[in-house]
Amino acid sequence: MDYELAIIGAGPAGYSAVIYAARSGITTALFDRGDGGGRAVLSPKIENYAGFESISGMDLMAKMKQHASKYATMHLYEEVKTIQRSKDTFSIETTKEHYSVGAILLCTGTEHKTLNIPGETEFLGKGVSYCATCDGFFFKGKQVAVMGGGNTALMEAIFLKQIGCKSVTLVHRREQLRAEKIYETEAREKQVQILLNKAADRISGKEVVEQLHLTDVASGRSSVLAVDGVFVSVGDMPQNELAKTLGVALDDQGYVMVDRQQRTNIKGVYAAGDITGGVRQVITACAEGAIAALASTEVLGKKYPY
Numbered sequence: 001m002d003y004e005l006a007i008i009g010a011g012p013a014g015y016s017a018v019i020y021a022a023r024s025g026i027t028t029a030l031f032d033r034g035d036g037g038g039r040a041v042l043s044p045k046i047e048n049y050a051g052f053e054s055i056s057g058m059d060l061m062a063k064m065k066q067h068a069s070k071y072a073t074m075h076l077y078e079e080v081k082t083i084q085r086s087k088d089t090f091s092i093e094t095t096k097e098h099y100s101v102g103a104i105l106l107c108t109g110t111e112h113k114t115l116n117i118p119g120e121t122e123f124l125g126k127g128v129s130y131c132a133t134c135d136g137f138f139f140k141g142k143q144v145a146v147m148g149g150g151n152t153a154l155m156e157a158i159f160l161k162q163i164g165c166k167s168v169t170l171v172h173r174r175e176q177l178r179a180e181k182i183y184e185t186e187a188r189e190k191q192v193q194i195l196l197n198k199a200a201d202r203i204s205g206k207e208v209v210e211q212l213h214l215t216d217v218a219s220g221r222s223s224v225l226a227v228d229g230v231f232v233s234v235g236d237m238p239q240n241e242l243a244k245t246l247g248v249a250l251d252d253q254g255y256v257m258v259d260r261q262q263r264t265n266i267k268g269v270y271a272a273g274d275i276t277g278g279v280r281q282v283i284t285a286c287a288e289g290a291i292a293a294l295a296s297t298e299v300l301g302k303k304y305p306y
Contacts, residue, residue, distance in 0.1 A: 001089060001100045001101065001102055002029070002099040002100050002101060003027050003028060003029040003073070003099065003101045003102075004026045004027045004028070004101065004102045004103065004296075004300045005021050005026050005027070005028045005029070005101065005102065005103050005104075005105060005293070005296050005300065006028075006029050006031060006080075006090070006092055006099065006101040006103070006104055006105070007021070007028060007029070007030045007031070007072075007105045007107060007293075008031050008032075008080050008104065008105065008106055008107060008108055008242065009031075009032060009038065009106065009107030009108045009109055009273065009275075010030050010031075010032035010034075010036030010037065010038065010065070010068075010074070010076065010107075011036070011037060011038025011039065011040060011061075011107055011109050011273055011274075011285065012038065012040055012061070012064060012273060012282045012285040012286050012289065013107040013109075013272040013273030013274075013285040013286065013288055013289035013292075014030055014032070014036075014038075014068075014105075014107040014272075014273070014289060015030075015036075015061075015064040015065060015067070015068040015286075015289070016064070016068075016272075016285070016286040016287075016289035016290050016293075017105055017107065017272060017289035017290065017292055017293040018030050018068040018071050018072040018293075019067065019068055019071055019290075019293075020289070020290045020293035020294055021071075021072070021105075021293035021294075021296065022071035022072050023071065024293065024294060024297055024302060025302055026293070026296065026297065026300060026302060028071070028072040028073070029072060029073045029075055029099070029101070030068065030072050030073070030074050030075060031075045031078055031079075031080050031092075031094065032075070032076050032077075032078070032079075033077065033078070033079035033080075033095075034076070034077065035076055035077065036061065036065050036074075036076055037057075037058070037061035037062075037065065038061070038107075038109045038273075038274075039109055039110060039112075039236070039274070040057040040060065040061050040282055041057050041058045041061050041133075042057060042131045042132075042133050042134065043056065043057030043133070043152070043155065044056060044057070044132060044133045044155055044156065044158075044159035045057075045155060045159070046060055046282065048281070048283070049282050049283055050283065056133070057133070057282075058133070060282070075094065075096075078094045078095055078096050078097075079094060079095045080092055080093070080094050080242060081093050081094060081095060082242075082245065083104060083242055083245060083246055085246060085266070085268075088102070089101065089102055090102070090103070090104050090268065090269075092104075102268070102299065102300050103268045103269070103270065103296045103299050103300055104246070104268060104269045104270065105262075105269075105270045105271070105272060105289075105292050105293065105296065106242060106243055106248075106256060106264075106269065106270070106271040106272075106275055107271070107272050107273045107275065107285075107289060108238075108239040108240070108242060108243075108275050109238075109239055109273055109274045109275055110236035110237055110238050110239060110274045110275065110280070111236065111237055111239055112130045112232065112233075112234075112235075112236060112237075113234050113235045113236060113237055114232065114234075115147060115200055115232055115234060117200055117201060117202050117203065118201075118202040118203070119202045119203030119204055119205075119209075120203055120230075120232070122203075123203055123205060123208065123209045123230075126205075126207065126208045126209060127203075127205065127208045127209025127210075127227075127228060127229045127230060128203060128209060128229070128230050128232065129229065129230070129231050129232070130231070130232050130233070131231075132146070132156035132159050132160050132231050132233075133156075133159065135229075135231075136156075136159060136160050136163050136165070136231075137163060138229075139160065139165050139228060139229045140163055140164040140165060141164060141165070141166050142165060142166055142228035142229060143165070143166050143167045143169075143226060143227050143228050143229075144160055144165050144167070144168055144169070144227055144228060144229040144230070144231060145168075145169045145170075145171055145212050145225055145227045145229070145230050145231070146160065146168065146169070146170045146171070146230075146231045146233060147171050147172075147200060147230065147231065147232045147233060147234055148170070148171075148172065148232070148233035148234045148235070149170075149172035149173075149174060149176075149177040149178045149179060150177075150178045150179050150233070150235070151178075151179045151180055151183055152233050153170060153172075153179065153233035153234075154170065154177070154179040154183035154184060154186075154187050155183060156231055156233055157170045157187050157192045158183070158186055158187050158190055158192065160231070161187075161190045161191065161192055162190070167193065168190075168192045168193070169192070169193040169194075169195060169225060169227070170187065170192055170193065170194045170195065171195045171198050171200065171212070171214065171225075172194070172195070172196050172197075172198070173197065173198060173199045173200075173217055174196065174197070174217075175196055175197055176196070177194070177196075195214070197216055197217040197218050198214045198215070198216060198217065198223075199214065199215050199217055200212060200213070200214060200230075201213040201214065201215055201222070203230055208228070209227060209228060209229055209230055210226065210227070210228075211224050211225065211226060211227065212224070212225040212227050212230055213225075236274065236280070237254065238250075238253070238254045238255045238256070238274070238275050238277070239275065240254050240255070240256060240275065243256050243264070243271070243275070246264075246266055246269055247265075247266055248264045248265060248266055248269060248271070249264065249265040251277065253277065255275065255276055255277030256271040256275050256276050256277075257276075258270070258271050258272075258276050260291075261291060261292070261295040262276070262288055262291050262292035262295055263295060267299065268296075268299045270292040270295060270296055271292070272285065272288035272289040272291070272292040273285035273288055273289060276288065
């Protein structure tokens, strides 16, 4: 056996799990198809993680990564392609190697949802973006729209206004925003225009984005918003492909179902973080990662340390 525990996904849950597992005497490997950090690196500002009054998601994840790297083997840019279960172990095939492990912790998180409208794919990288933190700087002095009505959408709109976008318009298809009131208040104070009951029909332009075509949900009237960029922030979908291949039970939205110890229905397979649904916050992901790591001692022949 190469490792006792394989953690798949280097986000808040994965980093936290590494620390707790390794400190419990479990040989641990952390796999991620990229450089780690998960969706949290896309947050312009995090103000609800205890101990940090305000910190960017990128900076917080860098601190977690540095901490976790002291405890486990990091297999970054090494995507797990398949997992096969045998009697007492699991066989992992990655883009680089094969590994035998005693238990699996899925921290695969979520990916952004798309608008699924004409022009979205065609103008990706030419005005359409899913990350204001990553791409916002390119739109300084320009007109942009943010699609969505949750906390992330509001935070991205505020961020885009702060970095110097000429105008920022938030477009939401419902009558009310889903975001916390504090974000709505700040957005309005920063002169973010908010359009409610507006559905996006298509994105158009010649070589780059020039227009966002909208329909009023109530009246059916069409309108056109002149923009240079469209930032899409309309929710997430669970990355559950590996869970499915293992026969892990999912809820009706595709999130992994777990008990209070983060166990799935498959012995030796645990899950933590956004892949399990719920409130999907950095702090809860860290807690779930810790719980899962400690729970894995039950199948690895280790003494539960707490």
